[in-house]
Amino acid sequence: MTAPLPRVRVTAPRTATRLAAPRPGPGDPSTLYVRSLIRSQLRVALLAAGAFAIVLAAITAVLALVPEVRALTVVGIPIAWIVLGAGIYPIVLLIGALVVRATDRNEQRYRSLADEP
Known part of the structure; x- marks a missing residue:
């Protein structure tokens, strides 16, 4: 029977000159653009979820x-059964396609703002 091998911790070499990437501050335009993009994407997602809930509630109420x-x-x-079982899928696909279109448009606007000098 052999003795177990000793445990060894592998770490990166320690260097005194680690270069930290500059972190954008709160007033940096790129930070503002990213926050704006996140807010617009959240708005699209909430709108889509709300629209789906309203359509589903309306179908159920009828x-x-x-x-x-x-x-x-x-x-x-x-x-x-047919409407709730199979009729919901086209609505989900339609809302999904609209969400993808809106988010692509938001990202294009973000890219155009971020690429400006």
Whole structure:
């Protein structure tokens, strides 16, 4: 039986001349641009989530409050099941496409501002 090998800690060599990258301060334009981009992306995300919640609530309310719609069937399957089970996906895809378009537009604006001299 052999003795276990001693544990060795591997670290980077210590140098006295570590160069720190300059950190942008609160008044730096790049910091302001990044914060603006983050706020605009957050706004788009909240708007998309709110729109989806409103559409889902409206569909649910119509199905719950209008008995004629609840009574409809397609090939023996209640229309409420079809709408809530499969009809939501096109709405999700549409909202997702709109979000991607809006975020790309926001990023293009950020890039144009960041590239200005």
